[in-house]
Amino acid sequence: MEGSPLAPADTHWWRDAAIYQIYVRSFADGDGDGTGDLAGVRARLPYLVQLGVDAIWFTPWYLSPLADGGYDVADYRAIDPAFGTLAEAEKLIAEARELGIRTIIDVVPNHVSDQHAWFKAALAAGSGSPERELFHFRPGRGENGEIPPNDWISEFGGTPWTRLDDGEWYLHLFATEQPDLNWAHPAVRREHEDVLRFWFERGVAGVRIDSAALLAKDPALPDFTAGRDPHPYVDLDELHDIYRSWRAIADEYDAIFVGEVWLPDTERFVRYLRPDELHTAFNFTFLACPWDADLLRTAIDETVAEHAPVGAPATWVLCNHDVTRTVTRYGREASGFDFAAKAFGTPTDTELGTRRARAAALLSLALPGAVYLYQGEELGLPEAEIPRDRIQDPMHFRSGGTDPGRDGCRVPLPWTADAPYAGFGSETEPWLPQPESWASYAADLQGTDPASMLALYREALRLRRTEQGFGDGPMSWLEAAPGVLSFARTDGLVCVVNLAEEPAELPAHTRVLLTSGPLDDGRLPRDTAAWLRS
Structure with a gap:
């Protein structure tokens, strides 16, 4: 099935687009090594055209040791060899565009990999060097510097500080392998502006900004005090100047931004969506909401109301690569989402969850604004329970093994029911194990079943595109x-x-x-x- 090339003048496409999130490692394996890659994505572009999406968003595809699923970037201008090459990425962007599908990429500005050239140079240069000024290096507290520089807690649990052999500590709000950049340093800002231009020049239509509210830090790196205003590293005012400079670059290319902004304060959240900053931001209130009519209505009302003053469209998201899959979440007694509540063996009624997920699909696709669809959601995939000895997510290990982590929503997709590993690649076992039942969800089976989840999504997206009244408004x-x-x-x-x-x-x-x-x-x-x- 062929799509239609994009109209160059359609600069407001993002206000009501249906955007499909691709977690490359688990989408489709083109070379048969058990890991998803760009060749697999290129081969499945006709499937995405038939599904009816307007854009595809890739989680990080850059060179990375994969300590945190690619969110530990070693080189923003190189594709990880496990996924392909830069030339192949350029072909994919162009081929998708010819089929009427735009490409959005992920940028991870808060931190880099500990294998990034800057951090390796900082380690080699030693204490007090200019190279270390690009990060947050500090002496420890205590008699011999053995206590971390402050009392912050990592997003993955435990201290966000790691001590080096020379006695200094470095900050990493996430995993040890993800040192935080110092956004007060002009070289950090210049580098990221250059990276944006690099990808916009290659035809990328938009950028999703990871952890968008965490970049700036109080230079004193003070201890955290409950209720402290401003917070020492969340939502600092300096961020808005950064994003205004980014917006000026994006406007040169008619490109867009979507921010990952987790903020409970509506007034603070909406500042990121002012006309000279980000175009959109993810709507986590709706994503985390339980399956309850009153709570959903409140979430919808609050979302629409908070976007109205700045004229920004809302985004509607049911799940993503970090969140328990919709079918499973809606099949549980506690049907909302909370990272702290994730646990092994939570009872789930998959039939109930599937019925609710089908209804939620029509709800989200009918709301005003843009909608994001996570790969496999259109197949009605449930969360997979990964055997403990196969879990790779650092959230699991940093929790001491109590948190099942996020691998359960990252299991490789089933494409062909009667093929090895449900047609994900070849006869090589995928990087994460597929449950035995996965073949029953295969795209080829669902594609011929008018009652399937895939058929529902295809028809819903077709109507959303062709019938009056959907989208922005x-x-x-x-x-x-x-x-x-x-x-x-x-x-x-x-x-x-x-x-x-x-x-x-x-x-x-x-x-x-x-x-x-x-x-x-x-x-x-x-x-x-x-x-x-x-």
């Missing part, structure tokens, strides 16, 4: 029974989602466009959604 709530979400978009489009125990009456309509499951004598069953024309 206003929405208004309609009267509905308790436990039912019902809202109107423009041109008579209505979305209804029933989260109540009993079937719900549909509002007056002239046509049913799509439902996430069969109707019950014209009524909408529990955990089912419908798109209507009034």
Whole structure:
């Protein structure tokens, strides 16, 4: 199936795009070595065209030791050999564009790999050197410097400080192998601006900014005090000057940014979306929300309201490479998401979770703004429980083995039911083990089943693209029974989602466009959604 080349003048595509997240290592294996790669992605571009997405977002594909799934970058201008080459990335960007699909890449500005040339030079240069000024090196506290420089806690647990043989400590908010950069240093800013230009010149249409609110640090690196304002390293005002300089570069190329901004304060969050800063930011309130009508309505209202003052579109996300997959999360008693609540062996009703995930798909695709779809979500994949001896995620190890980590949502995709390892590559075992049941979710089986999750997503994305009323624009709530979400978009489009125990009456309509499951004598069953024309 062929797509259509992109129209150069369509500069507002990002306001209501459907964007598909690719975790390269687990998408498709083109060379048969058990690891996903760019060759695999290029071979599957027709699948993405048929699915109906507007853009693909790649998690980091750069040269990396993979201590944290590629978020430990050793060279921003090189593709990791496990995935391919820079020339192949350039071909992929161009081929996708010819098919009507834009490319968004990940940039990780808070830290680099400990194998990055800058950090290796800093280690070699020693204490007090200019090379160490690019990072956060400090002497320790205590009689012999044996106590870390401050009391901060790593995002992965434990202290974010590692001591070197020369006695100095260096800061890493994430894994030990991910030293934080010093964004007060002009060379750090220049380097990242050059990296942006490097990729925009190669046709990249956008950049997702990892940990976007963490770059700037209080230069004193003080101890953390609860309630301290400002926080010593989250959401410092200096960040906005950084992103204004980035926005000026992006505007030269008609490129866009999406920020990973986890902030509870709405007023602080929306500052990142001012017209001269980031275009969009991920909506984690909606992603983490339990399957509850009142809570979802509140999350939607808050999201729309906080974006309105700056005219930015919302983004709707059900899961990603860090989060328990939607089918599993919605099949649990606690159906929201919280990193701290992840545990081995949590009871899950997969049938219930699948029904809810189908309804949530129609809900998210009907809301105003852009939507992000994580690979495998369109197949209804559940979270995989990885054997403990196969887990690779550093979150698991830094938790002392209590946190199952994020590998369960990163298992390689099933493409062909009757092929070895469900057609992910060849007969080489994938880098993470697939559950035995994975073949039943294979794309080739679902592609011929009109009742499958894949068929639902394909039709929903087709309608979203061709029918009036979807995407960017206003929405208004309609009267509905308790436990039912019902809202109107423009041109008579209505979305209804029933989260109540009993079937719900549909509002007056002239046509049913799509439902996430069969109707019950014209009524909408529990955990089912419908798109209507009034």
